[in-house]
Structure formats: C-alpha cells, structure tokens
Amino acid sequence: MRFWLVSQQLALLIIIITTNALNNNETDHAALLAMKSKILDPFGGEALSSWNESFHFCNWEGVMCSKRHKRVTLIDLSSLSLSGTLSPHVGNLTFLRQLLLINNTFHGEIPNEIGDLYMLEVLALERNSFQGRIPVSLSRCYNLKHLLIGFNNLVGTIPEEFSSLSMLKRIYIHVNVLTGGIPKSVGNITSLEVFSAGANHFGGTIPNNLGQLKNLVELGLGGNQISGMIPSSLYNLSNLNILSLPMNDLNGSLPPYFGNMFPHLEWLQLHYNNFTGQLPNSIGNLTKAMRLAFERNNFSGKLTVDFSKLVNLVRLTLHFNNFGSGDFDEMHFLESLTNCSDLGVLGTDNNQFRGVLPDFVGNLSSNMRFFTLGENQLQGRIPPTIGNLVNLSILDLESNHFTGPIPSTIGKLQKLQRFFLSGNQLSGAIPESIGNLSLVNELYLSYNNLEGTIPFSIGNCQRLISLLLEQNNLSGTIPKELFQVSSLSILLNLSHNRLSGSLPLEIGDLKSLVVLDISNNNDLSGEIPSSISSCTSLQFLFLQGNMLQGSIPKTMEFLRGLQILDLSRNNLSGQIPAFLEKLSLINLNLSFNDFNGELPSQGVFANSSAVSVYGNNRLCGGIPSLELPRCPTKKLNRNFFSSKRIFVIVASILGILILFSSLVFYLWKRNRRERQSTTLELLPKESFVQVSYDELFKATDGFSSSNLIGAGSFGFVYKGVLDQIGDVAIKVLNLVNRGATKSFMAECKVLKNMRHRNLIKIITCCSSIDFQGKEFKALVYELMLNGNLEKWLHPYQVTSRLELNLLHRLRVAIDVASALDYLHYQCETQVIHCDLKPSNILLDQQMVAHVGDFGLARLYNPDMGISHHSSSMGVIGTVGYAAPGKLVVNLTNPVYFVGLIYFPFNYNSDVYSYGILLLEMLTGKRPTDLMFAGGLNIRNFAGQILTGNAIEIVIDPTILKSDIVIDQRDGCLIALVKIGLACSEELPQNRMSMTDVVRELQLIKETMF
Known part of the structure; x- marks a missing residue:
C-alpha cells in the first residue's frame, strides 16, 4: 500500500514537472512571437521566415535552446538589416544567456524588462539606433559578463548600480550621447577587463578609483571633453594593452616613470590634448609598443627618448607640439629609430626642431611610407641618403631652412606621391631625376632660390595634380612637356620667376586644371594662345605682370567656369570683348594695358568693386562709378531703315511670335x-x-x-x-x-x-x-565658418594647406548621409536634393557637415511623382554627379533613362550623387578629372583597390597620413569604397538606401575609431 502511494506521488510530481516544462516552453514560444511582431524586415520577412509553426522554435533561425529543457538560451540576429523595436516580452526568456542584435537598425528604448534575464551573460546591441537611457534594471543581471551597447543614440548617465555586476568583464558604451561624467562606481567593478567609453559627452575628470581595476587591459575614454590630469592611480594598471585618451582637454605633464608602468602597452593614444613638459625618457621602455600618438599637444624641450628597444613600433606621431631645444644635435633621436625595422609612419612636423638632418636618416626603416619634418627650423643640406627610403609615399620637408641643392637621389623615391620642399633656401637646378617620380601627385618647390630651367623630364610625372614652382629664380622657356601633363587638375603655379618666351599652344591640354598662375615673370611675351579655350575647368587664371600682347582671344568665351581673371600689367590691346559679361566672374582685373573702345556694363562690369580697368587711357563708357569718359555718339546709318531691311525684320519677328505662340499652346x-x-x-x-x-x-x-x-x-x-x-x-x-x-x-x-x-x-x-x-x-x-567641402578637397591656395584626415572625411560622410536619410525617409513629403556635390556641403566651426543649396530640389510623392516640372532637356544636377541618363520632357512624371530602359526619377538619384561624392572624398579626384577618359571613370578607378594592392595609387595621399594602423586603415578604406560603389550603381534598384548607408558608415567608424 505504501509503495503504491509513493508511486502515485512520484507520478504526480513527474506530471507537474512535465506540465511546468511545457508551460515554460510555451512562454518562450509566445515571447519569441511577440519579439517577431515588433521586428521589421526590409526583405519581406526573409530573415525570420523560419519563425513559424512549421518548425519548433528551437529550430528557428538565430535561436538556440538548452538540450535538456528546450528553453531558449541564445538569440543571434546580428547583421540581418532588421529594424523595429525590442519587445518587452524578451524579459520572459528567463533561460536566455546571450542576446545578440549587433549591426541592425533597431530603435526605441532598451526595455526595462531585460533586467528579468537573471541568467544573461552577453547583451550585444551595438551598431543600432537605440535611444533613451541605459536601463538601471540591467544591474539585476548578476551573471552579465559582456555589455556591448556602443554606437547607438543612448543618453543619460552610466547607472551607479552597475557596481553590483561582479562578473562584468567588458563594457562597450562608446559612440553614444552619454553625459554626467565617468561615475566612480565603475572603479568598483573589479572584474572589468575592457572599458570603452569614447565619443560621448561625459565631461568631468577621470575618476581616481579606476586605478582599482587591476584586470583592465583596454581603457578608451577619447573624445569626451574630459579635463584635468591623468590620475596617478592609473599608473597602477600594469596589464593595459591599450590606453586611449585622445581628443579631450587633459593637461599636465607625464611623470618620468610613465613608460615603466605599462610593460604590456601596445597602443598609447594621447593626441589632441593639452599635455605639456618633456616627453619622459621612460617612453623608451614601452617595448611592446606598436603605436604611439603624442601629436597636437604642447610637449616641449629636447627629445631624448631612446626608441631603439621599441622593435615593434609601426607608427610614431609627434607633430604639432613644441619639441626642440636649439641644440645642434637634437635630431639625434632619429638614430635610435633606425632600430625600429617596422616603422612606417614618422610624423615630426610643426615643432621647433633645429640643427641638421643627419646622414643616418637613410638608415630608417625601409618600410617607411610617411616621413614629415615640415614647419621646423632645420638647416644644412638635405642628405642624399634620404633616397634610401624607397617606399616613401609622403615626404614633407617644407618651411625649414634647408640650403644647397635638391639631391638627385630623390629620383629613387619612385613611390612618392606627395613631395613638399616649399619655404626653404634651396638653390641650384631642379634635378632631371625629378622625372622619375612617376606616381607623384603633389610637388611643391615654391619659395626657394632654385634656378635654371624647368626640366623637360617633368613631363614624365603623368599623375601630377598640383605643381608649385612660384617665387624662385627659374628662367628660360616653359617646356611644352609640362603643359602635356594632362593630370594637372588643381593648381599650376609658375609665378614670380624669370621665365621668358611665349606660352606654348599645348596650354590647351590642361583641360582639368582649376588654377593657373603664370603671373609676374616679366619676360613672358607673345599672345595669349587661343588654345586656352580648351581649359574648360579653369576657375582662376592669373597672367598679370608679364609682357603679353595682342587682344583677349575670343575663344576665352568658352571658359564658362572662370571666376577670377587677372590680365593686368601687360601690353594687351584692342577692345574688351563683350563675352566677358556672360562669364561667372567675381573679379576681373584688366588694369594697366592698352585696351580701347567702349567698356561693357553688364555682368561683372556692373560691379565697380569687382572690376579694375585703371591705366587704360583709351577706354570709355561703362557704369558711372568707374568714372570713364563718355563714348562718342555714333551717327545713325540711314540705309539701316531701307524697305528691304524692314521687311526682313518684320518677317523674323512674326516668325518668332508664331513659334512662341505654338509652344505656349x-x-x-x-x-x-x-x-x-x-x-x-x-x-x-x-x-x-x-x-x-x-x-x-x-x-x-x-x-x-x-x-x-x-x-x-x-x-x-x-x-x-x-x-x-x-x-x-x-x-x-x-x-x-x-x-x-x-x-x-x-x-x-x-x-x-x-x-x-x-x-x-x-x-x-x-x-x-x-x-x-x-x-x-x-x-x-x-x-558656415569653414566654408564648403570643395575647398577642403581641392584647395587652390597652399599658403595654409587644408587637410582632411580619414576620420574627418568619415564624419562628413556620415553627416551627409544622415541628412539625405532624413530628406528621403523622415519627412512628410520626400525631398530630392538633385545637386549633391562638394561645393554644396558646408562645414561649421566644429567641422560638422551641412547639406545646402536646395535651388534644384524636388518634392517627391511616390504615388504622384515630382512636384517640379521641367520644360527643357538636360541632366538634373551637375555633370559628373548627376545619375546616368538624360532628362526627358514629361510634364506628368519626368523620367530619365539608362540605355533603352526608363526609370522614374526619385531619391535614388541622390544616392548616386552621394556615391560619387564619397569616392571623390576618398580618391581626392573630381569625377570630371581629365584622367577619366577612354573608359576609365571614378568608379572603376576607385574599384581597383578591391582587386589588388592599389591603395597608394587610388587613395588621396592626405588620408594615408592618418594616424591609424595600416591594416585597419586599409580595411576601412576598402569598406568605404564598397559603399561608394554600391551607391553609384548604374541601375537605380541596385543602389543602397541612405538608411543602410548611415548604418554601415557608423559601423565602420565604431570599428576603426
């Protein structure tokens, strides 16, 4: 009897356990369906197609269950392009250990119910658009080890209650909008190994008790407006591999023992702060260091660090400080760097270094690609041994006091892309070996004492986009080979030399050049070649201060983009042509020539502050404020009113009226x-x-x-x-x-x-x-205090060179994409910009990009078409940036076509323009660059980096100076080029949406920075 009762009780217990398990299974099932109801799949539900009754939920895509109880333990929906919100029912999945939603576009708040997941170990919500505060309820997830919520739009503070999470190892909260300072309570999470909180708005100081985190291997607090000094307690974190504190307002000096405290440190990022004092010699004891960034601070004094033990060093950046003591041997630190065989980047420009550049500079790493010493006070000769650095792509020695000749060994640097020697006291001739620099893009030799002729071999530099030779003593004729360098597209400046002869007819080969300055050579003579009309990209033309003669060639009327024209102080004559009225000139200087006749009065001539005609004593007419004498009255030609002429005029007028009436009807x-x-x-x-x-x-x-x-x-x-x-x-x-x-x-x-x-x-x-x-x-x-993006990408003046590094360009790309995403998807009526290009991207004081110039914009309703009707043929937008195809007159729905297929004109047109803009930002080349001919365009040019090792050829050299580990930088560039190509696909339906572009760019930024 007793055995029977026990058996019955056992059976009842089994039934209860089974029933509970079934009920719990049903709870998980219901919770998953509730989650699915809040998720939006842009691909028609394909990603979650298995989430249906045909399969047990443990077999659904991205779901894993425990083997014994069939309870959900893992949900992984990462990188599926999903959006929507996270359902509060997720809190019912009480066996859940990992929730992975990385790299989607989920929005809304992180539900408080997530704090009910007591078994949760990994919460990974990075690279989404979650908003609101970090839920305090997460502090109840006592088993939480990894909290990854970076790259969202979270606000508020880090909850103090997180100090109770005794198992937490990694906190990634970077790239949000968090405020309120770094709480001291973080220092109580003694299990913490990674604390990444960069790119927020925390402010305040670094809490002293972070020094209690003895297990910490990565600390990232960059870009947070943090002030004060580095607390001494941080020097106790001897396990650190990465210490990243850039772009803050930190101050004070580094203690002498700094380098002795971090035996495992690989990355040290202190750039863009206000540190002062001498760089401690103990930096030489960071034997594991690969990347040291000290630029943009106020470090000073003699650099006496012995870097010889840093055999893993890849990048050392010291530029924009006050290093220097005046000692003649202060460049001796370079000798210790010759032991760093992997060193690829050495930035020492914009300091106070003096003395000479030693011969052993040629013993630096053969892997060196960037070497910058510009804006210092170095003197003596440039050592010929510099030709040993055969992998250099950037060499900057400008604005020093170097004397003597340019060494001919420069010709060995055949990978050189940017070469800056301006602002020195160099003499002698430009070496013929300069022609060996077949990859050079920018060659700046201005403001020296160079003499002799411009070597014919410069015609071999067929990738040259800017050449500056002004303010030297160069003489002889301008070699026609120079004008046959058709890649010249930004600036050619030969001014203030002693050049003679006439301008070669080959000047017309510079079809892509924006700025041409051959002024103040005194001995240049002959007429302005009519072939100059082929320079259709010219915006600035300076020919003043020469002995040019003849009239202004009529062919110059084809220079429709010309903004500034200076022909003053020559011997030009004849009448001032009326076509100058029609050009987009903002400044015209024709003074001190021998022009005669009536001065035009329209266009630029209507603004006395924009035109100068002084010293032309035979001119008359013009607007009154120019105070020229009146022109003599012409006698009326009586034969003009002959009956035959009257008949022709009347017939012509009637014909025009008939045509006009027909068109109106x-x-x-x-x-x-x-x-x-x-x-x-x-x-x-x-x-x-x-x-x-x-x-x-x-x-x-x-x-x-x-x-x-x-x-x-x-x-x-x-x-x-x-x-x-x-x-x-x-x-x-x-x-x-x-x-x-x-x-x-x-x-x-x-x-x-x-x-x-x-x-x-x-x-x-x-x-x-x-x-x-x-x-x-x-x-x-x-x-917008920083002007437009055009002047940053393609500056025409180099007195203060404008530079956008990779991070700057990535931020601009995100800003512009965010604006377009707003216009395309978040407005009540979609807006199509129709003219996206660098000159329409404006930068404020903080270098935040703003999309402007909506003069061609269209309002768009997918059901009703565009709210602007065109009555003329042509391409909407600007050549090079406008989507392929031709605008066809259709008053109900303008369309454009590719080949024989017509597509409706919509927001995909902006996406195309954005793709071209992004590729231009990466390559530094306009889509209309002359090099893009014979089937080559900016798309297949940029696409070369996807098929081979062409980064140094394709990418703007300014980007390659960026302070980023090369492998990571290259990965970033490849990812950005892929986006640019995906946006500029020929067929509109193949282009990315701007929402996806924003998400991908944010992912790249978070990964890299």
Whole structure:
C-alpha cells in the first residue's frame, strides 16, 4: 500500500514537472512571437521566415535552446538589416544567456524588462539606433559578463548600480550621447577587463578609483571633453594593452616613470590634448609598443627618448607640439629609430626642431611610407641618403631652412606621391631625376632660390595634380612637356620667376586644371594662345605682370567656369570683348594695358568693386562709378531703315511670335492633362521676412568683394552681419539669370520647415522691390565658418594647406548621409536634393557637415511623382554627379533613362550623387578629372583597390597620413569604397538606401575609431 502511494506521488510530481516544462516552453514560444511582431524586415520577412509553426522554435533561425529543457538560451540576429523595436516580452526568456542584435537598425528604448534575464551573460546591441537611457534594471543581471551597447543614440548617465555586476568583464558604451561624467562606481567593478567609453559627452575628470581595476587591459575614454590630469592611480594598471585618451582637454605633464608602468602597452593614444613638459625618457621602455600618438599637444624641450628597444613600433606621431631645444644635435633621436625595422609612419612636423638632418636618416626603416619634418627650423643640406627610403609615399620637408641643392637621389623615391620642399633656401637646378617620380601627385618647390630651367623630364610625372614652382629664380622657356601633363587638375603655379618666351599652344591640354598662375615673370611675351579655350575647368587664371600682347582671344568665351581673371600689367590691346559679361566672374582685373573702345556694363562690369580697368587711357563708357569718359555718339546709318531691311525684320519677328505662340499652346494642352500632380508653388509674399536692400547693403559693407565667399549660376554669396540676427551668409540672386526665381522659391519652400543638424539652416527669405524700384531676392543662412567641402578637397591656395584626415572625411560622410536619410525617409513629403556635390556641403566651426543649396530640389510623392516640372532637356544636377541618363520632357512624371530602359526619377538619384561624392572624398579626384577618359571613370578607378594592392595609387595621399594602423586603415578604406560603389550603381534598384548607408558608415567608424 505504501509503495503504491509513493508511486502515485512520484507520478504526480513527474506530471507537474512535465506540465511546468511545457508551460515554460510555451512562454518562450509566445515571447519569441511577440519579439517577431515588433521586428521589421526590409526583405519581406526573409530573415525570420523560419519563425513559424512549421518548425519548433528551437529550430528557428538565430535561436538556440538548452538540450535538456528546450528553453531558449541564445538569440543571434546580428547583421540581418532588421529594424523595429525590442519587445518587452524578451524579459520572459528567463533561460536566455546571450542576446545578440549587433549591426541592425533597431530603435526605441532598451526595455526595462531585460533586467528579468537573471541568467544573461552577453547583451550585444551595438551598431543600432537605440535611444533613451541605459536601463538601471540591467544591474539585476548578476551573471552579465559582456555589455556591448556602443554606437547607438543612448543618453543619460552610466547607472551607479552597475557596481553590483561582479562578473562584468567588458563594457562597450562608446559612440553614444552619454553625459554626467565617468561615475566612480565603475572603479568598483573589479572584474572589468575592457572599458570603452569614447565619443560621448561625459565631461568631468577621470575618476581616481579606476586605478582599482587591476584586470583592465583596454581603457578608451577619447573624445569626451574630459579635463584635468591623468590620475596617478592609473599608473597602477600594469596589464593595459591599450590606453586611449585622445581628443579631450587633459593637461599636465607625464611623470618620468610613465613608460615603466605599462610593460604590456601596445597602443598609447594621447593626441589632441593639452599635455605639456618633456616627453619622459621612460617612453623608451614601452617595448611592446606598436603605436604611439603624442601629436597636437604642447610637449616641449629636447627629445631624448631612446626608441631603439621599441622593435615593434609601426607608427610614431609627434607633430604639432613644441619639441626642440636649439641644440645642434637634437635630431639625434632619429638614430635610435633606425632600430625600429617596422616603422612606417614618422610624423615630426610643426615643432621647433633645429640643427641638421643627419646622414643616418637613410638608415630608417625601409618600410617607411610617411616621413614629415615640415614647419621646423632645420638647416644644412638635405642628405642624399634620404633616397634610401624607397617606399616613401609622403615626404614633407617644407618651411625649414634647408640650403644647397635638391639631391638627385630623390629620383629613387619612385613611390612618392606627395613631395613638399616649399619655404626653404634651396638653390641650384631642379634635378632631371625629378622625372622619375612617376606616381607623384603633389610637388611643391615654391619659395626657394632654385634656378635654371624647368626640366623637360617633368613631363614624365603623368599623375601630377598640383605643381608649385612660384617665387624662385627659374628662367628660360616653359617646356611644352609640362603643359602635356594632362593630370594637372588643381593648381599650376609658375609665378614670380624669370621665365621668358611665349606660352606654348599645348596650354590647351590642361583641360582639368582649376588654377593657373603664370603671373609676374616679366619676360613672358607673345599672345595669349587661343588654345586656352580648351581649359574648360579653369576657375582662376592669373597672367598679370608679364609682357603679353595682342587682344583677349575670343575663344576665352568658352571658359564658362572662370571666376577670377587677372590680365593686368601687360601690353594687351584692342577692345574688351563683350563675352566677358556672360562669364561667372567675381573679379576681373584688366588694369594697366592698352585696351580701347567702349567698356561693357553688364555682368561683372556692373560691379565697380569687382572690376579694375585703371591705366587704360583709351577706354570709355561703362557704369558711372568707374568714372570713364563718355563714348562718342555714333551717327545713325540711314540705309539701316531701307524697305528691304524692314521687311526682313518684320518677317523674323512674326516668325518668332508664331513659334512662341505654338509652344505656349502646346504646353498649355499638356498641363491640362496633368493628374494629381503637385507643383512647387511660389510662396506668398506675406511669408517672407521683409529685409530691405539697404539692410543687406549695410550688412555686407556694400556687397564688398572682401565679403564675397561664393558665386553660383544664380547669384553671389556674401558674409555679413545683420543687426537683428548676427553673423550670416547672404545669397543675393541675380534675377536676370534664367531660373533664379524658381531656384529661390524651391530653396525657401524646401528648407522652410526642415530641421536637422546636418541641413543648412535658412534664417529668412527676403523679397522686396525697394531697390531703385526693382525687385531683388535674397536668402539668409547661418554662416558656415569653414566654408564648403570643395575647398577642403581641392584647395587652390597652399599658403595654409587644408587637410582632411580619414576620420574627418568619415564624419562628413556620415553627416551627409544622415541628412539625405532624413530628406528621403523622415519627412512628410520626400525631398530630392538633385545637386549633391562638394561645393554644396558646408562645414561649421566644429567641422560638422551641412547639406545646402536646395535651388534644384524636388518634392517627391511616390504615388504622384515630382512636384517640379521641367520644360527643357538636360541632366538634373551637375555633370559628373548627376545619375546616368538624360532628362526627358514629361510634364506628368519626368523620367530619365539608362540605355533603352526608363526609370522614374526619385531619391535614388541622390544616392548616386552621394556615391560619387564619397569616392571623390576618398580618391581626392573630381569625377570630371581629365584622367577619366577612354573608359576609365571614378568608379572603376576607385574599384581597383578591391582587386589588388592599389591603395597608394587610388587613395588621396592626405588620408594615408592618418594616424591609424595600416591594416585597419586599409580595411576601412576598402569598406568605404564598397559603399561608394554600391551607391553609384548604374541601375537605380541596385543602389543602397541612405538608411543602410548611415548604418554601415557608423559601423565602420565604431570599428576603426
């Protein structure tokens, strides 16, 4: 009887356990279905197609269960392009140990219910768009070992309660918007091995009790506005492999024993801070170091560190400090670096180093690719042994006091891409061996005492994009071989030399050149070659201070992009051609020549502050403010009004009227057939803020050329100060130009209600008729102090070279992509920018990018088409950036085609332009560069790095100077090129969405920085 009762009780217990297990299984099943209901799959549910009743949930994609109880222990949905939110029902998965959602676009808050997962060991939500605060409830997950929530949009503080997580090993919270300082409680998580909190807004100081984290191997606090000194307790973290504190406001000096405290340190990043004092000699004891970054601080004194024991050193950056003592032997530290056989980057420019460059510089690593010594006070000769560094791609020796000749051994550096010697006291001739630098992009030899002729061999430098030889004593004729270097696309400056002879006809081969300066050579003579008309990319042409003669060639009317033309102080004669009125000139100097006849009065000639004609005593007419004498009145030709002429004129007028009437009638009929189409209507005048012409005139100091910051097809942009607003940019439209009014209305309408940190902010649209009874229109924007991206990518002045490193460019790419993502998907009506290019990307004081110039923008409704109707053939946007195809007149739905296939014009057009922009930022080459001919374009040029080791050939040399480990840098560049290519696919349906672009770029940034 007793046995029977025991058996019955046991059976009942088994039934209860089984029932509970079944119930718990059903709980997990329900929780997973609840999660699925909140997840959005852009590929039609393909990623979660197995999450259905046909399979047991333990067999669903990305789900793992325990073998015994069939409870969910792991969910891995990483990198599936999923979006949506994380359901609170996730808290019901009580056996869950790992939740991995890395690299998706989940948004919303991290649910508090996640704190119910008491068995959770890994929470990986990196590279998403989660918002809100870090849940305090996570502190109840006592088994948590890895918390990976970096690269989201989380706000608030790190919860103090995390100090109770005694098993926590890794905290990745970098690249969020966290504030409130690094809490002291982090120092109580003694199990911690990695604390990565860079790129937030913490502020405050580094807590002293972080020194309690004896197991810490990685500490990353960069880019957080942290101030104060490094606490002495941190020097007790002897297990550190990585100490990364860059881009903060840290100060003080490094203690003498610094290098003795970190025997395992591989990466030390202290750049972009305010450290002072001498670099401790103990740095030489960091024997495991691979990467040492000290640049952009205030370190000073003699550099006496012995680097010879740092045999693993790959990168050492010391630039932009105050190193130097005045001792003649202070470059002796270079000798210890000759033992670092893997050293690839050595940056020592912009310091106070003196003395000579020793001969043993040639014994530095043969792997050296970047060597910068510019902006110091070095003297003596450049040692010929420098030719031993045969793998150099960048050599910067400019702005020192080097004397003597350029060593001919320079010709051995056949991988050199950027070579800077400007601003020294070098003499002698430019060596013929310069022609061996077949890969050189930028060659700067200006401001020296070089003499002799320009060597013919320079014609072998067929990748040259900028050449600066100004302010030397060069003589003889300009070799035609120089003008046959068709790759020259940024700047050719031969000014202030003693060159003679005439300009070769081959000048027309420079079809991609933007700036040509051959001024002040005195002995240059002959006429301006008519072949100059082929230089269709020219924006700045300086020929002043020579002995040129003859007239201005009529062919120059084809230089439609010309902005500044200076022909002053020559012997030019004849009439000033009227076609100059039609060019986009913002400054024209024709003074001190022998021009005669009537001066034109339109275009640039209508602005006395933009044109100069002094010293031409036979000129007349022009606008009154130029104070030229009146031109003599011409006698009327009586034969002009002959009956035959009258008949021809009347017939012509009637013909034109008939054609015009027919066109109007045709367009009227087409417009009547429009259905459900929207138009970009003119804004009512009462919506404009009334700012008078006088106010704008005062704000810009009379539209002074000194305040002119830009010019475009529809008008000019000035910087100014309005009393009621402050510093602004003012675009004044020239209403004579066709399309100016439509551009004005488009920009006002699109930007009126747009609010995004990466869009240009329009302050007011001004329309008035109080200027001499005539209407004028102006747009007032916030002023962008760092100008546009064009001038950073393609600077035409080198007195203060503008440089964007890889991180800068990546940030700009993310900013622009975020703006387009907003315009395409987050606005009530989609907006298509239609003219994305570097000159329309503006940079503020913090180098944050803002998309501007919406004069060609379209409002787009997927069901109704575009709200702007074109009545002319042509490509929407700018050549090189506009998506392939041709705009076809269709008043109901403009389309463009590729080959024989037509595609609707939509936001994919912006994606294409973005892809080209990204490739331009990486290669440093415009899509219209002359090198892109015969089937080569910027896409297949950039794509070379995907098929071989072509990074040094393809990528902008400025990027290659970036302070990043080479393998990581190259991986980043390859990933960015892939995005650029994916965005600029020929077929629109193959292009990425801007949402995916933003996510991928954020992933790259988080991985690299």
